[in-house]
Structure formats: C-alpha cells, structure tokens
Amino acid sequence: MFPTKSVENDRMVDYARKMSSHVAAALVLFAVLQIAVVAKTGGSLLMHFGIFLAIGGFSIAARGLERRWSYLGRQNIGADRLKAQFQADLLPLWSASLVAPFLWIPVAVAGRLLFS
Template sequence: MATSFDDSATRGKRAGFAKRISTHLALALVSFCLMQIFIVGRMGGSLVLHLGIIIAIGGFAIVARHLERRWVMLDRSGLSREGLRLRFRRDVLQLWCGSLLGALLWIPVAMIFHALFG
C-alpha cells in the first residue's frame, strides 16, 4: 500500500514532489467531480444540488492550489528526501480520503433535500 503513495509512475524520472502532488491533485479533482455528478444524477438531482456541486468544486480548487503552493515551497526547502517522502505520503493519503469522502457526502445531502422538498 505504501508503494502506491510513492507514485511509481515517476520513480525512474526523479520528478520533484511538487510535480507529483500536482498529478495527484488533478486526478483527485477529476474523480471528485465525476463522483459528485454521478451521485447527484442518480439521486435525481435538482438545480440547487447542481449549484452545490459547482460551489464544492470551487472549494476543492482553492484547497488544491494551497496544497500545490505548499509543495512548491517544500520542494525548494532544504529538507531531506526521506522527510519530504513522509510528508508526501501523508498529504496524498489525506487528499484522496478527502476527495472520495467529500464526494460521498452528497448522498445524505441529496436524501435530506428530497425528504424536505420532494
């Protein structure tokens, strides 16, 4: 499991952690968007829920940009490669858990919305 967070696709290239986190952010954003659209669509989403998706994606983009800036600064710092690797794994785990669980939060929101407004 730990090797999946080590990003084996860029292992031979020796890419910086900032570039690798950007790749994870892009994939997490796409999966976040697709899951939200699928869940709201399956729950019989209304215009209000679709507007909520737009707001959630905007919030995700703001957080993603902050995380990307953080990794650009960390990549330029003098931290050891092992210290960066540990931080990278933690941030990637938090990113993917937040992305997947954040998208799944639309299930109870849609259920409550349909219970209140039919």
C-alpha cells in the first residue's frame, strides 16, 4: 500500500490502512449489536445461527471493501479524489453496521407470532 500525499496538510495518508481500521471497528460493532439485539429479543437457536450467517456475510463484504482500497492505494489517483471516495465508502459501511443488527427485531416479533 502506497501512502498518498494529502493536499490539505502535506502529510502522507494511507487510505487503505485507514479503511482497514474502519472496517475492523465496524465489524466489531456489527457483531456486538447483533448479539445484543438477539439476546434482548430472546432469540431462538435459529436466530443465533442467523447471527453466524450475518456476521460471515458482513465479513465477506468488508474484505471486499478492504481489497478495493488496497487496489486504489496502488493506483495513481489524486489525493482529493481518493479522499472523496474514502468518505463516500464510509457512509454505507457504518450505516450497515449500525442499522442491520436491528433488522432482527421484526424477525423476532414475526417468529413469536408464528410459533407462540
């Protein structure tokens, strides 16, 4: 990964490394929220298996994002463009890690209605 010189403060910024840190933090937050939401809803064994699948899917998507930034870091792209792409990629990453775990709540409600 080749650091890119930032226009605003004349220091080297390694966007691939920064994205990797964001991906790791988002994955931890995603996993913790998944577990907390399912635990609060009194999740069944099937919901716990769903957690396993959801975290696995998030990990695969996150690894793809890391690969993309590893690739972009090796390209000859201007610092301003890299910064804009970096900021644009942060929004869906953090949105998914904060919102997706709460999708278990309607699943838990539907499960209770169907199987209670």
